[in-house]
Amino acid sequence: MENEQVTEESTPRINGNLMPHYITKVVRVVGQVEKIFNQGNEPRYTLTTSDGVSVTVIQDEGSATPQTPYVEVVGTVINNVTIQEILLVDFGKDFDMKAYDQCVKLINGPFQSLFV
Amino acid sequence: MDADLQSPRRRYQSNNQDGQNQRQQLEDSTLIPLSVKMVLAAQKEFATQPFTIDGQDITNIQILALILESVSRGPALEYTLDDGTASVVGKNYHPQMIDANTPELIESGVYVRVYGTIIQTQEKNEINIQRITRVTNFNDVTSHLLTVIHAHLLRTSSAAVLTSQPAIDHLSSPITSPPMSAAFHMESLTPHTPNRSMDQTITPPRQQNLTRREMCLQDVLQFIQENTEPDGHTAMDIAGALLGKYPEYEIKEALTTLYDNAQVTIGLTMDHYACI
Numbered sequence: 454m455e456n457e458q459v460t461e462e463s464t465p466r467i468n469g470n471l472m473p474h475y476i477t478k479v480v481r482v483v484g485q486v487e488k489i490f491n492q493g494n495e496p497r498y499t500l501t502t503s504d505g506v507s508v509t510v511i512q513d514e515g516s517a518t519p520q521t522p523y524v525e526v527v528g529t530v531i532n533n534v535t536i537q538e539i540l541l542v543d544f545g546k547d548f549d550m551k552a553y554d555q556c557v558k559l560i561n562g563p564f565q566s567l568f569v
Numbered sequence: 570m571d572a573d574l575q576s577p578r579r580r581y582q583s584n585n586q587d588g589q590n591q592r593q594q595l596e597d598s599t600l601i602p603l604s605v606k607m608v609l610a611a612q613k614e615f616a617t618q619p620f621t622i623d624g625q626d627i628t629n630i631q632i633l634a635l636i637l638e639s640v641s642r643g644p645a646l647e648y649t650l651d652d653g654t655a656s657v658v659g660k661n662y663h664p665q666m667i668d669a670n671t672p673e674l675i676e677s678g679v680y681v682r683v684y685g686t687i688i689q690t691q692e693k694n695e696i697n698i699q700r701i702t703r704v705t706n707f708n709d710v711t712s713h714l715l716t717v718i719h720a721h722l723l724r725t726s727s728a729a730v731l732t733s734q735p736a737i738d739h740l741s742s743p744i745t746s747p748p749m750s751a752a753f754h755m756e757s758l759t760p761h762t763p764n765r766s767m768d769q770t771i772t773p774p775r776q777q778n779l780t781r782r783e784m785c786l787q788d789v790l791q792f793i794q795e796n797t798e799p800d801g802h803t804a805m806d807i808a809g810a811l812l813g814k815y816p817e818y819e820i821k822e823a824l825t826t827l828y829d830n831a832q833v834t835i836g837l838t839m840d841h842y843a844c845i
Contacts, residue, residue: 463653540678549711552708552711567607
């Protein structure tokens with residue numbers, strides 16, 4: 454686990470539509486796992502974020518694949534729809550994405566000063 | 570501890586001095602939900618004074634964060650805790666024991682809820698952990714973020730407004746009290762009207778001299794008038810649509826007042842209120 458990358462700065466909680474604003478930044482994204490696959494030798498998986506955007510996650514070398522339907526990925530935003538995984542947390546099978554997305558909008562909006 | 574805090578007998582046992590001291594102790598021991606960023610930003614003017622956040626004294630706090638690193642250092646278990654806003658060191662000097670000799674060290678990569686106090690070590694804020702529990706339901710992450718916002722709104726509301734109303738007993742009650750916890754149940758966040766914009770920001774009070782109760786009445790009435798539904802709206806619907814600005818029990822009180830004043834009427838059921 455590359456803690457230095459995670460602790461050097463905050464890792465804002467974002468959704469899919471906010472990813473373009475965080476290219477090259479380390480962020481936290483929660484999503485529902487759709488597909489796990491390999492591209493060349495790179496294990497990858499796709500997530501549907503809390504606001505319905507499909508995102509591809511390039512799995513960190515040696516890390517486990519998602520074990521539950523909902524996961525939180527901490528990673529570096531490569532482009533609008535791709536994240537390089539640093540850390541993966543399984544969020545279980547019962548997660549309210551709608552409520553979480555509304556929360557993300559609040560913490561990136563009027564209450565940004567408390568979180569970002 | 571949680572059972573004691575929630576017991577009404579524990580809170581309202583007597584009106585004598587001992588009872589008031591108990592209530593004060595209870596309120597002093599309120600677990601304030603914070604983000605790690607807020608913990609690091611907490612300040613104290615002098616070493617003997619408590620930390621302050623938003624100008625208010627803070628004693629016991631709670632955060633919800635991911636353990637990035639956990640290590641046993643001497644008498645304490647030390648955790649690096651990160652909730653996405655920042656990372657902070659938490660030290661647990663009284664860990665739970667697995668057996669007589671082995672303290673339970675929670676491994677890294679686990680989300681935990683941490684209760685403790687803020688301490689300062691070499692001019693950097695840390696957390697003196699009193700209790701640490703694993704998160705098993707990850708909807709708690711969303712719930713915690715919302716209670717942080719709610720607690721912040723309560724702290725930053727006008728002190729004069731909060732101390733002048735009968736409803737202050739509810740507002741000043743610990744954040745962990747059941748009505749406020751119930752207000753952030755996941756279903757309450759779902760907006761009743763799908764077309765309602767979720768980019769809406771929380772607007773400040775329209776008039777500075779309005780009490781919180783009056784602001785709530787205005788906002789609830791405005792919502793019902795702007796969102797006409799034949800069946801009406803429940804307090805839970807309105808609490809969610811107002812993005813948690815008021816807890817559900819305050820919305821219920823406002824609806825009762827509006828009904829008594831003939832400004833709204835009963836809708837589909839006794840819990841639904843509609844525009845007249």
